[in-house]
Amino acid sequence: MAFKYYATREISAYNVEIDKKVSLGLLDEERAIKMKEEFSRKIDKLIQMWSEAGEKRLKEKLAELCSIEAESEDDFEVSEKPTEIEPIKGKNS
Numbered sequence: 001m002a003f004k005y006y007a008t009r010e011i012s013a014y015n016v017e018i019d020k021k022v023s024l025g026l027l028d029e030e031r032a033i034k035m036k037e038e039f040s041r042k043i044d045k046l047i048q049m050w051s052e053a054g055e056k057r058l059k060e061k062l063a064e065l066c067s068i069e070a071e072s073e074d075d076f077e078v079s080e081k082p083t084e085i086e087p088i089k090g091k092n093s
Helices: 002-023 029-075
Strands: none
Touching: 002 029
């Protein structure tokens, strides 16, 4: 999520720079629009790739944690409750 906010700020900064060049006459407006769209598309694709990779890592980690938990539960067996309970002897006994 943080990367998405960062990328959005970067797109905005890039667009501001392109607009400055257009206003100074250094760049044609039509070309500027194409550059903005291309940059935005590339960043969106990058965000999607990062999101998919992050989701995949999250699923793998959850599966790993679930398998570890299942192994722990298998190793732990509860014996039957004792029929006779002995009182705990304290210091005063």
